[in-house]
Amino acid sequence: MKKAAHQHAVLGGSPDEIEAAFYEALQSADIERMMACWANEDEIACIHPGGPRVIGAGAIRAAFEAVFAHSGAVSARPESIRRVDSLTSAVHHVLERVEVLTPDGLVHAFVLATNVYQKTPEGWRMVVHHASPGSQDEHHEIDPTPQVLH
Structure with a gap:
């Protein structure tokens, strides 16, 4: 079952946008x-690093409102995006570089996220955002593809 449409439409017609x-x-x-990026479906889901699975637009809104109330704006920048796209769905595996202010100053943390998009009557919308803590080292993925130098 679909929820009521979001009041603020996101411009753009692609998962990247x-x-x-x-x-x-x-x-x-x-x-x-933020909420205009999400699909109007009951089963949309969001998992913050180390957190529970949050289901539905109301719960997702409340989770992000809590993040914004506690931390303010989140300085997360997507890097190393890998895409698996089809006609009606897209899965993006993202390395997020997050700036965190600590007592020792600004540090970078890494979050590994999977963002899933579906093509809906309103256009492309997010249906899942699943984020997990990343490692602090430089190797954030294992790629079994042999590297050949020419």
Whole structure:
């Protein structure tokens, strides 16, 4: 069953544009723009690093409102995006570089995220954001593809 349409439409017609709008909303703590990235489906899901699975637009809104109330804008920048796209769905595996202010100053943390998009009647929208803590070293993925130098 579908939820009521979001009041603020996200401009753009591709998963990449919705992803850019999602990260811009994080960086500006804009809850309306954030929620406009999500599909109007009951089963949309969000998992923050180390957190529970949050289901539905109302719960996802509340989770992001809590993040913004506690931390303000989240300085998360997507890097090393890998894509698996089809006509009606897209899966993006993302390394997020997050700036965190600590008592010792600004440090970079890494989060590994999977963002899933579906093509809906309203255009492309996010249906899943699943984030997990990343490692602090330089190797954030294992790629079994042999590297050949020519």
